[in-house]
């Protein structure tokens with residue numbers, strides 16, 4: 001089959017690789033019809049290079065059709081149309097019983113002291129072949145895949161794999177009080193949907209921050225007030241000015257470790273990526289740093305006693321944090337990978353309706369053949385050609 005493989009810093013290629021097959025009775029095989037590129041894939045494209053091996057298959061936002069199921073998989077049959085969550089969970093361990101699916105104890109990667117295994121996300125997360133490919137082997141298929149109805153196009157359901165549950169969790173964790181305000185830093189796919197989910201749930205004031213004009217414009221079309229971080233010296237001050245001087249009740253960080261405007265940390269990430277992988281992987285785990293501009297803006301902006309909800313991925317081991325501000329302001333912080341399955345019962349009925357309350361018809365900006373993955377990654381990374389959400393079609 002064909003698959004998008006990681007080969008090196010900013011180097012992904014479509015290659016022929018062996019077809020996956022059923023290995024465990026709890027596996028299924030899915031023929032992929034749509035598979036998106038995520039901001040998390042961009043971390044692998046550049047700063048998380050130390051944790052990648054050449055040939056790793058990327059991707060964790062897929063949907064398609066079941067073509068084979070293992071003997072122990074009940075409730076799923078050949079021909080079913082399914083979306084596959086990005087985290088792999090068993091559905092019945094201590095963590096899964098508490099709906100903490102991103103921490104599933106059956107798939108936890110204990111060797112690297114990490115949570116549940118993820119598709120296409122480095123050896124730290126189980127080294128599971130990813131979903132930007134013709135076919136995907138889905139472990140724990142008795143629990144993971146979400147059956148979706150026939151009829152509507154893939155774009156209606158595809159984002160159940162990651163973006164929608166991640167945005168839903170971001171807003172749930174933000175815990176905005178009635179009548180309150182929410183700022184969303186970063187208007188990539190996650191930030192866009194966090195704004196829309198918040199508006200849908202009745203948050204009165206949603207403020208979106210980014211520096212890319214098309215992304216600001218999209219958020220504005222869907223009911224957010226926007227702040228252009230590219231033309232404002234002090235984003236936190238701008239957010240306070242829009243919220244009666246106190247700052248938003250809650251702030252979502254939808255940026256993560258590659259925040260714009262962190263020159264020193266950016267140089268360190270590039271230097272680490274240039275070292276031999278065996279050295280850089282050990283180094284990154286011991287003293288790795290994140291680009292923290294967005295997170296520090298969020299901490300500065302959130303009102304005293306407010307909530308910080310972090311969806312952006314961070315991986316540093318030696319990040320300087322403003323503990324005095326956090327403590328003095330009494331900020332509450334919640335974060336982590338999305339527990340995808342936990343939010344599906346709330347989201348699926350919404351997107352099955354035909355009124356498109358989350359505006360999914362205005363989200364995917366590019367749909368390209370899988371073979372164009374190298375150009376698609378470069379475009380999404382550089383935010384060129386109005387790229388906001390890019391979907392590949394095998």
Ligand SMILES: NC(=O)c1ccc[n+]([C@@H]2O[C@H](COP(=O)([O-])OP(=O)(O)OC[C@H]3O[C@@H](n4cnc5c(N)ncnc54)[C@H](O)[C@@H]3O)[C@@H](O)[C@H]2O)c1
Nearest residue numbers: 039040186188189190210255256259260312313336337338
């Ligand atoms: N927690 C989870 O389960 C989960 C799931 C999916 C994605 N993520 C993470 O969420 C983050 C966003 O993902 P995405 O797909 O939307 O990616 P993205 O890279 O398209 O979005 C990031 C956005 O942040 C903006 N940005 C960068 N620096 C900024 C700054 N200083 N101030 C304001 N905006 C800034 C960028 O212009 C971009 O629009 C990534 O870190 C990704 O890894 C987490």
Ligand SMILES: [Zn+2]
Nearest residue numbers: 038040061162
């Ligand atoms: Zn993702």
Ligand SMILES: [Zn+2]
Nearest residue numbers: 090093096104
């Ligand atoms: Zn489990």
